[in-house]
Amino acid sequence: ETVEQIRKWYSGEVPHQDPDTKSEWLGPVTMLRAVRKVMQRECPKLSLQRGGETIACGPHVLRVFQERALECWSRGPAAIEECPPSRRMSRFPGVRYGIFTRGKPSRIVAWPRFAACGTWGCEAGGWDEG
Known part of the structure; x- marks a missing residue:
């Protein structure tokens, strides 16, 4: 489903904004849209927003995390x-984001970029701000 959402993104079939996220990336x-679509099909009575860290959805078990700015000055x-x-x-401010568990207290489980990354695409190619 994620690949289908990426195809729709690049073909212009869908807007690059979504009301359920501040991200335009x-x-x-595309991942949010894919998860939402799978949940509509497999477990329509469940809510991604109200779910916990683990959501059992039909044959799938989803682990849901949250990206946010790090507390670097505490x-x-x-x-x-x-x-x-x-x-x-x-x-580079992009290295000061982390992936956290949902709920309180949250804990860091990963970082979306390696610490030495110096640009939004980490010089891996494919990044286009235009």
Whole structure:
């Protein structure tokens, strides 16, 4: 389903904005649409927004996380784990985002970019801001 949503994105069949996210980037928007479509088909009574970290949906089990800015200017061991010096001191703001569990308290489980990344596409090709 995600590949179908990416095809629709590039063919212009769908807008690049979605009311359920602030993102206008291909990855988050197309993945959200694909998950929503699968949930409509497999578990129409469940809600992605109201679900917990794990959602059992038909034959699928979805793990849902949240991307947000890191707490780089707080003190204490939790802040250092979330935003180590390599991220805090980077000139590129894109490395100061993390992937977190949903709910309270949330905990960091990953970073969307490696710490030495210096551009939005991390110089991997394919990034187009136009």
